Amino acid sequence: MSNSPAPAPSSPAVPTVARRLISMVYETLLGLAVLFLPFLVFEIATQASHAKVVEHMRQALAFLVLGAYFIHQWSREGQTLAMRTWRIKLVMPGREHVPLQAAVVRYLLAWLWIVPAALLDYALGLAHWQALGVLGAGILAWSATAWFDKDGQFLHDRLTGTRLVQLPKPEKKKKAA
Numbered sequence: 649m650s651n652s653p654a655p656a657p658s659s660p661a662v663p664t665v666a667r668r669l670i671s672m673v674y675e676t677l678l679g680l681a682v683l684f685l686p687f688l689v690f691e692i693a694t695q696a697s698h699a700k701v702v703e704h705m706r707q708a709l710a711f712l713v714l715g716a717y718f719i720h721q722w723s724r725e726g727q728t729l730a731m732r733t734w735r736i737k738l739v740m741p742g743r744e745h746v747p748l749q750a751a752v753v754r755y756l757l758a759w760l761w762i763v764p765a766a767l768l769d770y771a772l773g774l775a776h777w778q779a780l781g782v783l784g785a786g787i788l789a790w791s792a793t794a795w796f797d798k799d800g801q802f803l804h805d806r807l808t809g810t811r812l813v814q815l816p817k818p819e820k821k822k823k824a825a
Contacts, residue, residue, distance in 0.1 A: 660739075660813035660814065660815075661813065661814040662799065662800040662801070662811075662812065662813065662814060663734070663735075663736045663812055663813070663814040665791050665794050665795070665800075667734060667736070667814070668734075668736065668791075668794075668802075668812065669787075669791060670734065671730050671731060671733070671734040671736055672730075674730040674733060674734070675728060675730040675731075678728070678729055678730055679714055679717070682713060682714065682717045683710055683713055683714070686709060686713045687706075687709070687710075690705075690706065690709055715752075715755050718751070718755050718758075719748070719751045719752055719755050722738050722746050722751040722754065722755075723745060723746050723747065723748045723750075723751040724745070725745075726738045726739055726745065726746055735814060735815040735816070735817070736812055736813070736814060736815070737812070737813050737815055738754075738805075738810055738811070738812055739810065739811050739812075739813055740809055740810050740811070741809070741811065746810055750808050750809065750810060753807075753808050754804055754805070754808045754810055757803075757804035757807055757808065758804050760790060760803070760804065761786070761787055761790045762783060762786060762787065764786055765782050765783045765785065765786025765787070766783065766786075768782055768786075769782050769783065790802070790803070793806075799811065
């Protein structure tokens with residue numbers, strides 16, 4: 649009989665940055681679907697006005713609706729539909745679920761993916777392809793934070809104490825004989 653301690657359980661795998669970015673592309677498409685009905689109602693109510701105040705209300709609506717979607721999914725199951733598809737889960741070590749407060753802070757910090765680039769676009773008066781290029785560079789710069797993190801996590805996860813983990817592939821069902 650050996651007196652050596654049992655091996656410590658291995659930490660869950662961290663999804664690759666590429667896998668997380670691909671999941672985010674899918675998440676963008678799902679986000680547009682989530683926004684469709686609220687925007688339809690809003691456009692009807694405002695008669696599709698392009699007044700400055702209505703434009704700001706439109707942005708606030710998108711921010712709030714997307715916030716409700718992400719915060720609800722992260723604090724309830726730790727996964728959005730895109731995350732479930734790519735077998736990525738948001739966890740908070742030592743907790744069964746991500747607390748609501750942590751999900752809110754993570755949502756706010758996740759805007760750092762695009763806000764600095766959007767502000768730079770605005771400050772420089774960029775438009776079209778130039779603006780899109782700066783936005784893409786901002787996203788790549790933020791994703792690079794995972795390469796500098798010892799656990800491979802993005803900066804907003806490091807700051808909130810959350811982690812993205814890669815779930816294993818489900819076992820294949822055996823055919824009945």
